[in-house]
Amino acid sequence: MESTFSIIAEPSRRAILSLLAAAEQSVGDIEEHLRMPQPSVSKHLRVLREAGFVESRVDAQRRLYRIRPEPLMEIDAWLAPFRRYWSAHLDALERHLDRTGQAPRTPAARRKPKGKKR
Amino acid sequence: MESTFSIIAEPSRRAILSLLAAAEQSVGDIEEHLRMPQPSVSKHLRVLREAGFVESRVDAQRRLYRIRPEPLMEIDAWLAPFRRYWSAHLDALERHLDRTGQAPRTPAARRKPKGKKR
DNA sequence: CACGTATATGCCTCATAAGGTATATACTCT
DNA sequence: AGAGTATATACCTTATGAGGCATATACGTG
Numbered sequence: 001m002e003s004t005f006s007i008i009a010e011p012s013r014r015a016i017l018s019l020l021a022a023a024e025q026s027v028g029d030i031e032e033h034l035r036m037p038q039p040s041v042s043k044h045l046r047v048l049r050e051a052g053f054v055e056s057r058v059d060a061q062r063r064l065y066r067i068r069p070e071p072l073m074e075i076d077a078w079l080a081p082f083r084r085y086w087s088a089h090l091d092a093l094e095r096h097l098d099r100t101g102q103a104p105r106t107p108a109a110r111r112k113p114k115g116k117k118r
Numbered sequence: 119m120e121s122t123f124s125i126i127a128e129p130s131r132r133a134i135l136s137l138l139a140a141a142e143q144s145v146g147d148i149e150e151h152l153r154m155p156q157p158s159v160s161k162h163l164r165v166l167r168e169a170g171f172v173e174s175r176v177d178a179q180r181r182l183y184r185i186r187p188e189p190l191m192e193i194d195a196w197l198a199p200f201r202r203y204w205s206a207h208l209d210a211l212e213r214h215l216d217r218t219g220q221a222p223r224t225p226a227a228r229r230k231p232k233g234k235k236r
Numbered sequence: 237c238a239c240g241t242a243t244a245t246g247c248c249t250c251a252t253a254a255g256g257t258a259t260a261t262a263c264t265c266t
Numbered sequence: 267a268g269a270g271t272a273t274a275t276a277c278c279t280t281a282t283g284a285g286g287c288a289t290a291t292a293c294g295t296g
Contacts, residue, residue: 069203085187
């Protein structure tokens with residue numbers, strides 16, 4: 001039995017969820033967007049479904065998958081006690097992501113004209 | 119290299135982090151509070167430290183560990199796109215739109231015309 | 237009914253990480 | 267220096283889960 005947290009430890013599953021965050025998608029859509037083999041997509045979706053992260057509805061031969069928020073809310077709730085550590089200085093995340101070379105997938109607010117020093 | 123998300127997939131590590139959320143603790147403190155073998159605690163702390171979740175300072179023979187917020191902020195940031203699913207107001211709106219079959223306000227490119235079926 | 241498409245599942249292999257136990261290192265005090 | 271305390275690491279075993287591939291099931295269309 002996989003826990004809520006270990007489910008989203010899988011990068012492919014996070015990618016699927018992020019895709020679904022934007023809009024409902026069929027298995028084929030996901031397969032194509034993420035360029036991964038269809039059995040992999042189906043398996044990950046099964047795990048996500050059984051853990052309550054997604055639900056599916058039938059549309060002819062396709063299954064359309066969409067987000068169910070509850071498990072993600074659980075994670076959000078777990079984070080609550082830590083928020084006091086960053087409610088003060090919010091740009092620590094940006095520095096951290098810079099350091100670890102993560103790609104921010106919100107291209108909008110890339111750089112703030114805050115004049116950060118190196 | 120373990121990812122930020124897989125690190126907190128481990129229940130013991132989440133327990134350690136939750137403990138540290140309240141206050142700085144020594145290895146012995148953690149060992150005692152969580153009633154787990156000391157080598158386990160040290161190993162988990164090592165993982166957490168290398169991933170930037172915690173940092174330690176030396177106090178005589180002890181090491182006092184405390185939270186570093188950055189990786190947790192990263193997770194918080196990853197959750198952002200999903201929040202609209204549980205912000206009560208938007209969730210209700212969404213259900214309403216689904217029920218009434220309104221056009222999705224979700225970004226772009228729903229289905230690309232593969233065949234001309236509906 | 238036969239066929240194409242869409243998705244799910246079963247089987248196998250392999251890597252990784254957690255737990256346990258023993259031991260090493262570091263620091264303190266007498 | 268020696269003993270005691272606090273923490274880290276090394277080694278081994280084992281379980282679990284992801285990926286690849288083949289195949290099964292479901293549905294729709296001609």
